[in-house]
């Protein structure tokens with residue numbers, strides 16, 4: 277099957293209220309254009325370097341989501357064009373995003389990445405870290421930052437009960453953060469959870485955004 281067919285098949289499986297982010301890491305600009313031609317507009321990349329190479333080759337109305345760890349010194353390069361940074365994992369990176377959005381007069385949606393997996397290697401903050409940031413005076417000063425929700429990556433496992441439990445945790449964190457900090461802010465509404473192997477579990481748990489690579493573009497080849 278081709279990319280357009282994959283996208284059509286995926287759209288049938290995903291409720292209309294759930295946004296599909298096509299994860300295009302390692303995928304060439306030509307293949308990204310195939311997805312674009314099929315109507316896909318939101319794309320996700322996990323490496324800044326790769327995003328900076330591809331973005332200028334591709335249409336300006338693509339909505340870019342950064343879904344991988346963002347180092348503070350790379351914020352300046354992405355803020356001028358990204359639409360959403362899903363992988364915000366520290367106050368330090370938030371402050372930098374704030375500085376650059378004000379400087380460039382842009383708004384960039386941010387999701388706080390919460391660590392829900394048992395694996396050690398995943399980036400992200402704990403729920404308590406998120407609460408500490410959102411309660412802080414420093415955070416209140418950040419006029420250029422718009423927190424739109426949370427993102428999480430489940431453990432890489434075949435055990436769907438474990439994934440279900442991790443997504444349920446994230447949905448619980450989302451509800452309590454919304455209640456505590458965003459009662460009057462209708463913009464806090466995004467819950468990014470679910471990938472090719474587990475998007476149905478994410479959607480069952482209340483996901484509003486799924487990040488899908490393999491099901492759209494096929495298996496990735498990291499050798500190139």
Ligand SMILES: *Cc1c(COP(=O)(O)O)cnc(C)c1O
Nearest residue numbers: 299322343471472487488489490
């Ligand atoms: C690669 C990646 C995905 C997509 O994974 P697939 O299994 O190919 O759908 C989703 N989210 C993040 C953060 C990723 O790095």
